[in-house]
Amino acid sequence: MSEQLPVEASGPPQPAKVPLSGAEPGPALGVSFYEAVGGRPTFEKLVAEFYRGVADDPVLKPMYPEEDLGPAAERLTMFLEQYWGGPATYSEQRGHPRLRLRHQPFKVNPDARDRWLAHMRVAIDSLDLPPLAEETLWDYLQRAAHAMVNTFDD
Template sequence: MPSEGVDETFFHQIGGHATFRRLVDTFYRGVADDPVLKPMYPEDDLGPAAERLTMFLEQYWGGPGTYSELRGHPRLRMRHTPFKVNPDARDRWLKHMRDAVDELGLPPLQEETLWAYLERAAFAMVNTFEE
């Protein structure tokens, strides 16, 4: 019989839905006051965007497949094409996400795993170098 937790996904290891909800809620509190990022969100209320990001991250890390059930394949680069994601926007996104990750207080290995993914994803979304 496997050891306790060996078959657990990263989603479960870090606390499941509650942890991802805290991460995303903290992140969007920063975005709400960001003059560069806030205009990129089509809804005045960031709630729908927060819900989409929560579902995406949960699915990516081994949680429920709700994101794909509701929205299809993530196609992150395609979904971000309408927005000018330049290095400034990327760095602002990373700053707010860094604050959110830090607030979780995860063990070092889990924090590094999560952060490495978020950082790679942010760099991959850059689609222009224009200001």
């Protein structure tokens, strides 16, 4: 049942407006996942460990146009921060994430997906998160990786 606001002279009661975390800018309800897992330092560690694996991966590394993976790491950090309830820096600097569109120029086949997930699994394991947080993060990353597959060609 929805909460009702007091009756006003101008009309019937209206449902209370409750801001939802991640929906529109404004106050979140409670602590975000981002805050609960340690904020920026946690996501920086995750991304740094992930890119250590990518740097030596013969399938994934060529997908990064810059020789230095630093800019890619910063973009992923900002994206993950924003997605999980942290600062909206990613959208402020780059606009809507449009993940599938941004990955379309690259051949993301099941092998690339599985390699990406393997490096991300190592990165997640390095964080020592509580089990529910770890599973929540891993579930999202698996779904995101599967959604990025854009070809089944080798």
